[in-house]
Amino acid sequence: MMRCEAEMSAVMSLGNYALKDEIREYWTKRAETFDQSPGQFIKPGAEHDAWAAMLRRHMGDDARQVLELAFGTGEVTAILLGLGCEVTGLDLTEAMLSRARAKHAGKPGLRLFLGDAEDTREANNRYDAVVSRHLVWTLVDPAAAFRDWFRVLKPGGRVVIMDGDYVRLSRIGRLRLALSDWLSARQGATGPAVDRAAHEAIQQQVYFRDGLRPARLRGMLEEAGFTDFRQEKPSGPHAAQRKGAPLRQKLRVGVWNSFVLSCAKPG
Template identity: 30%
Template sequence: MEKIKTSIKKYWNWRSRSYGFDKDKSIKTAESWESVLKGLVPGDPGKRAIDIGTGRGQFAIYLARLGFCVTGIDLSENMISQAMEHAKKNALAIDFKIQDAEDLQFKDNTFDVVVSRNLLWTLPDPNKAVKEWRRILKPGGVLVVSDGFWMNYTWKRLHHLVLNLAKNIFRNDSMISARFFLSYAAFQKRLPFYEGICFEDADSLLQEARFKEIKVHDTSCFGTNPYLKKKRMNNIEPLFFIASAKA
């Protein structure tokens, strides 16, 4: 397990500088995400929120703007460094820490809100992670989780990867695809949701962790899928979901 996490951390350390913010996709995407969070977790002074798998701190920034006292955690120290810089540029005080989403170093009932985006797919033990997220939530606290069925068909797309890399060897997206393949290929079968996760599977995880009032939310405010660069595998568009639940 530690070897898997070391490889995952190594990839995201490398990826940290080129990993974009929501506004890099579009201003509308950033505004939509901030609006969604505002609707699901209205902030009050003194309330505590944690962004798990914070990356470069995008969700942590949104939560801080809503008035929360925010903590952001990530396995990648380089991502945490980028997140700290991002928060500083936005003049926001956010407590960023290097931690494992499956083994959180916080006491029970610490946070009013837990959020996590695009993390479940890359966890070796998502069941354990979600139970940890439930543990650190105060009674009645809110979880917001978003992820999707990304169709990470690494081996099925290997020949396409090689061809694209040969054609576009100096393009950044081709290098990202190649590095992703090299990082995840050896242990992808040990990640339960490597190919992606749908709401129904997330719902099962949340129910097993004893979350209540589990709901899936409309994503039409984003227009097209904000994570879609191009259609994949038989022109099927990857789907993503936003869900909330209470402790």
């Protein structure tokens, strides 16, 4: 029995590595045009300020040492630096790392590295906050990730997750996306190229393949030892994204069940 369990574990580990290679390849291809994707680039002004206020609410006023996971091109990184945080960032892809480093070249209080969000290899009890945006839905082994985030946080430190359910869509949501696509085609407004087949193939293999739901996420975080949960919708950033945007873009804002969920390591 023990041998069978060990063999099963080895097979699962190999599968995880293969899936992470797929994820790395997908985001490498997306890196060049990622800031053109809806909801990725954070506009200066009202949207930036709304995200900053939300992050401060969830991290707390005293958060200084922050671990940012899957920083992408460094949009949230800029907000964290603006809040006076010292940021260590990990991302799985060299292409994203290069773009983020170029975007933030010469800025103090920032270290960006290649790394795995499920196995950060950072020191115990080091950070005041662990922050991620659009990461958790892609995790292969979220339980391992949450245990690791708990480990690297100082007692009293907080995890802040900005994410959503990008699988399940309401009937109204489907209609909004269809109308947005129709308007885009009619107006000749094409967005950045996305390999939808690769995206769907990854989505069908990750842990949250049936959708990232806040209640389920909270349960897993509680199992990892977290307490003091706070949750809200990103209403402020969404309102700022809609302001002045063409109808085809307004229709896409908030179409998925997006949320911000944070919790604390007791201490």
